[in-house]
Amino acid sequence: MGMATESQFHVLAVDDSLIDRKLIEKLLKNSSYQVTTVDSGSKALEFLGLHENDPNTPSVSPNSHQEVEVNLIITDYCMPGMTGYDLLKKIKESSSLRNIPVVIMSSENVPSRITRCLEEGAEEFFLKPVQISDVNRLKPHMMKAKNKDQQQENQEKQEKQDEESEETEKSEPGSQQPQQQHQQQQQQQQQSNNNKRKAIEEGLSPDRTRPRYSGLTVV
Amino acid sequence: MDGVVQLQRQLLDYTALLFQEGFLNDQFTQLQQLQDETNPDFVVEVVSLFFEDSERLLNELANTLDQQSIDFRKVDSHVHQLKGSSSSIGAQRVQNVCIAFRNFCDAQNTEGCLKCLQQVKNEYSLVKNKLETLFKVRKTSYQIFLLFGDKLFRFLLSSPTFLLVFL
Numbered sequence: 001m002g003m004a005t006e007s008q009f010h011v012l013a014v015d016d017s018l019i020d021r022k023l024i025e026k027l028l029k030n031s032s033y034q035v036t037t038v039d040s041g042s043k044a045l046e047f048l049g050l051h052e053n054d055p056n057t058p059s060v061s062p063n064s065h066q067e068v069e070v071n072l073i074i075t076d077y078c079m080p081g082m083t084g085y086d087l088l089k090k091i092k093e094s095s096s097l098r099n100i101p102v103v104i105m106s107s108e109n110v111p112s113r114i115t116r117c118l119e120e121g122a123e124e125f126f127l128k129p130v131q132i133s134d135v136n137r138l139k140p141h142m143m144k145a146k147n148k149d150q151q152q153e154n155q156e157k158q159e160k161q162d163e164e165s166e167e168t169e170k171s172e173p174g175s176q177q178p179q180q181q182h183q184q185q186q187q188q189q190q191q192s193n194n195n196k197r198k199a200i201e202e203g204l205s206p207d208r209t210r211p212r213y214s215g216l217t218v219v
Numbered sequence: 220m221d222g223v224v225q226l227q228r229q230l231l232d233y234t235a236l237l238f239q240e241g242f243l244n245d246q247f248t249q250l251q252q253l254q255d256e257t258n259p260d261f262v263v264e265v266v267s268l269f270f271e272d273s274e275r276l277l278n279e280l281a282n283t284l285d286q287q288s289i290d291f292r293k294v295d296s297h298v299h300q301l302k303g304s305s306s307s308i309g310a311q312r313v314q315n316v317c318i319a320f321r322n323f324c325d326a327q328n329t330e331g332c333l334k335c336l337q338q339v340k341n342e343y344s345l346v347k348n349k350l351e352t353l354f355k356v357r358k359t360s361y362q363i364f365l366l367f368g369d370k371l372f373r374f375l376l377s378s379p380t381f382l383l384v385f386l
Contacts, residue, residue: 017300017303017304017307018268018272019265019268019269019272019303019304019307019308020303020304020307022264022265022268023250023253023265023307026253026258026261027253029257030253030255078299107299107302107303107306128303128306128307129246129249129306129307129309131249132249132252132253
């Protein structure tokens with residue numbers, strides 16, 4: 001039992017195989033993540049509060065999205081009906097969900113598949129069976145997304161404050177920065193995508209230096 | 220607690236044998252590493268799921284290959300699932316046959332597929348037997364240990380007859 005000053009990260013795992021769902025759930029729970037598993041892409045979208053045919057309905061069910069905050073989605077690639085790739089696309093097309101990091105898993109090592117997924121915005125591509133060392137790579141993505149959300153929130157607060165205190169002519173440096181930041185972030189994202197693809201191809205794991213799993217929960 | 224240590228060593232030896240003979244691979248070790256106090260039956264649960272799933276798939280495969288006109292895509296889909304689940308628990312030999320099986324599916328080779336089906340049934344049967352033995356020995360031995368205590372337990376472990384009966 002750790003002293004959790006921050007709330008747990010919540011991961012949504014999507015896989016049509018019962019065995020693989022059980023495995024990924026244990027892997028994630030052992031890393032102290034809260035886990036929800038579903039067996040299809042459509043169920044995943046349902047859980048996320050998004051309706052399949054209408055990608056931009058955050059106004060329809062904003063509450064259900066906010067109640068179940070999901071910090072990362074990890075999905076199998078090969079699934080009947082909606083594939084992991086289809087799911088990834090739908091998430092990235094949704095204004096309410098696109099900031100959630102998505103990771104793809106597949107039993108097949110197909111380079112073109114991997115490239116396609118990374119280009120569509122997946123953060124990682126894991127080959128099955130997923131290992132503990134793979135799960136160790138998830139935290140940075142969730143932290144980054146959380147920080148980004150926090151930054152955006154702070155920025156919005158700042159802008160609001162600036163607006164409110166604008167009795168006198170006050171310049172708004174805030175309006176210029178988001179654009180630049182966004183471009184920078186995009187560039188960084190591209191760069192890190194390339195690095196990730198390389199890492200996957202070369203089979204490197206930057207987290208090699210982390211202590212090996214020893215049966216203790218990782219805080 | 221020496222008896223338990225001895226038992227653990229023997230179970231390790233038996234498991235090591237399964238690895239040597241190629242029935243299991245490192246993924247099975249990963250499963251064991253995932254098990255902890257919060258879920259002490261994790262490995263048995265996952266392996267049981269594998270048994271259920273495999274039996275279902277083998278039946279489906281037999282049916283699909285028994286048709287007048289074989290739907291090879293369907294066959295491939297079943298084999299793909301079996302390959303996936305055997306890979307997830309580390310059942311190496313089953314996984315290997317599935318790889319060959321898929322090649323025959325791609326080639327729409329009925330005879331090849333039927334041969335593979337027989338092969339995969341055999342391999343499945345073997346690994347199932349070995350895993351069930353592993354679990355049974357573990358369970359029974361601990362029960363004996365609890366009933367009879369350490370000294371008698373150690374004595375039993377050194378007896379070839381005992382080992383023969385349980386292994």
